[in-house]
Amino acid sequence: MPELDLESPQILRYRKRRAFKDKLAQASIGLGGVSVIVAITLIFFYLLYEVLPLFGGAEIHEVSTYDVAQVESGETLYLAMEEQAEIATRVTDQGKIVFFNTENGDVITTETLPAAPGATVTSLGNASSASRVLAAGLSDGTAIVFKHSYKVTYPNDERLITPFIEYPVGQEPLRLAPGIPLKSISVRNTESALFLAGVSQQDQIYGAYYQKDENFMTGEISLEEADLEMPNVSGHIENVLVDPTLSWMFVLSDQRKLSVYDIRDKDAPQLNGSVNLTSDKNSVTDIQFLLGGASLLVGDSAGQVSQWFMVRDNENKYRVEKVRDFQPVSAATLVIEPEERRKGFMVVDAAGKLSIYYSTANRMVLSESMASTPVSMMAIAPRANRILFEMENGKVSFWNVDNEHPEISWSALWQEIWYEGYEEPDYVWQSSAATNDFEPKYSLSPLAFGTLKAAFYAMLIATPLAICGALYTAYFMAPSLRRKVKPAIELMEALPTVILGFLAGLFFAPFMESNLPGVFVVLMLMPIAILIFGFVWVNLPQKIRHMIPEGWDPLLLIPLVLFIGWFSFEISPFVEQLLFAGDMRNWLTNEVGIDFDQRNALVVGAAMGFAVIPTIFSITEDAIFSVPKHLSYGSLALGATQWQTMVRVILPTASPGIFSALMIGMGRAVGETMIVLMATGNTPIMDINIFEGMRTLSANIAVEMPESEVGSSHFRILFLAAFVLFIFTFFVNTAAEFVRQRLRSKYSVI
The missing domain is CATH 1.10.3720.10 (MetI-like)
Incomplete structure (x- = not known):
């Protein structure tokens, strides 16, 4: 018998090939496993890379400081910026409207309101930041409604923004109070109506309500004054605010008391209720509408900022209720300014500190000292990326803001949030809507x-x-x-x-909706029928059972299953009529509450x-x-x-x-x-x-x-x-x- 040579060249080559294949397979499998781990790790870090900016804070830095533009035009009553934050608007008590460059204060143009000779602007009301419609209350008891607008052109491929003033309802002053100066004024300009409400120095509320009629040929709008009855409010009245739907009027009096009037019936306003916005030791220092006009932002002398809005109870009645308190500022609030496109707002306190909040996230995004000089006026750019401050020392400060995702917080993502228009806190996902006043709701x-x-x-x-x-x-x-x-x-x-x-x-x-009883009949009858069939089958004579090869007897269940399914859906209408009055869906909803x-x-x-x-x-x-x-x-x-x-x-x-x-x-x-x-x-x-x-x-x-x-x-x-x-x-x-x-x-x- 020949000896087996295990060291022959052929066997050695075979061993080398097999060793090579083993190592190649080992390396390939290892590489594949490592590749899977690397791919999963990369996915993890990429997702993290996209997510982390959500939880970053805001940043702010000063761009420039300069003197108030055309300071001789009078005291500033209103300050705003246009979309690109390149041009600012300043409205003064002398009826001057000054447009100036936001970075250096250079005056671009100045316009004058068409007020009567000798009349000065005693108050100014803002319909909303987005509409840019204002109402100037004059010392003779009249009001002028105007709008600051901007035309964008591109001569020589360079952007040119040209500011101008429009008068949506005409330049003629509207009679509001009989020759009495107005210390505060509120305006709402809708597609069908114009509503004005003002407070005189004698704490009397005056109002005017006009129905609009548009000429389809010329586009001109004519006003027809309608009946309007204003309530008599006792005490010292500081401010009057009207919501965008012209349904509610909020009257702030005696530094803390808020009275809510139902003005849906314009000639018969009804007191809906009153509430103290602060404790007896504190007073309200500023009150503003949040974006959309459904919520009120209230700041007091103790530095507390809170949010209030109308809530409907189970009896379909409305009441004003405090929804949330925000983290307080370091001193008394001086100015509250809401953002134009988000439910965020900014607060400047008496210590010169700026605080940026987002309402529903209940989050203070930033708190930073701005200046030692108190701030008298503040404006936020429409994109909320620029801020303009006017200080009491006659200086204007222009700042850049980086605040991309203020609406995100742990509570907004995972906890119940009380949103405007809701009767109670709830978990809501609604990322978009048809109006700009909509607030995205991002509950996961x-x-x-x-x-x-x-x-x-x-x-x-x-x-x-x-x-x-x-x-x-x-x-x-x-x-x-x-x-x-x-x-x-x-x-x-x-x-x-x-x-x-x-x-x-x-x-x-x-099909399930139409045959709902049949579905439950199947679920009940099928297991019972199979058990009964199994019991009967095992008790049949062996001669019959041996006709089916062992292990093939499950095939006998196929006709049984088909029959039970057919039978269940055939009797479904009878079961529905007998047990559920002919409609199981309505029975579930009306009788069981499901x-x-x-x-x-x-x-x-x-x-x-x-x-x-x-x-x-x-x-x-x-x-x-x-x-x-x-x-x-x-x-x-x-x-x-x-x-x-x-x-x-x-x-x-x-x-x-x-x-x-x-x-x-x-x-x-x-x-x-x-x-x-x-x-x-x-x-x-x-x-x-x-x-x-x-x-x-x-x-x-x-x-x-x-x-x-x-x-x-x-x-x-x-x-x-x-x-x-x-x-x-x-x-x-x-x-x-x-x-x-x-x-x-x-x-x-x-």
């Missing part, structure tokens, strides 16, 4: 809740079906039948989820459960089938039944794989997008009700990311939603791996 709580709700109902439906099916397929089913059933179920996973969502939204949701939406969590659970079942089934079936046969043979040899062997031997041994299957299935359900996008109402609400819809984090990203402005708060919050999903998946997978390893070590000794 309803989205996270919707994600967990959709995953819960999907897993509730998929888990028992998938695991029980895998148990039977791997342990009881005939091998020849198993080879057909398993690939068929795994093939379900290849079905695109957009198709499942399409079918669920357009077919299954309306709201019902056509596209709801039950539809999502069924559709997404169908998508998750193949994943859980396949991994679970492999885990059970991989249990060493000698364990089951030994258990059966010792006298255990097949069921006892399954429960006490097979399941504990396969439990790590089954747990992994559940976690992977849950991850699939949490990250699912198209099914929940198409099969739910896509409404971000927090309701566990199975008949209500939801909106998930992934669906929200898919819907709103294409519409978001790059770099905006909305854009970055959508990345934050993706970051939350990433972190949630990471911790769930980490916990799952920990549990799986514990299960493996516990049952590895079996």
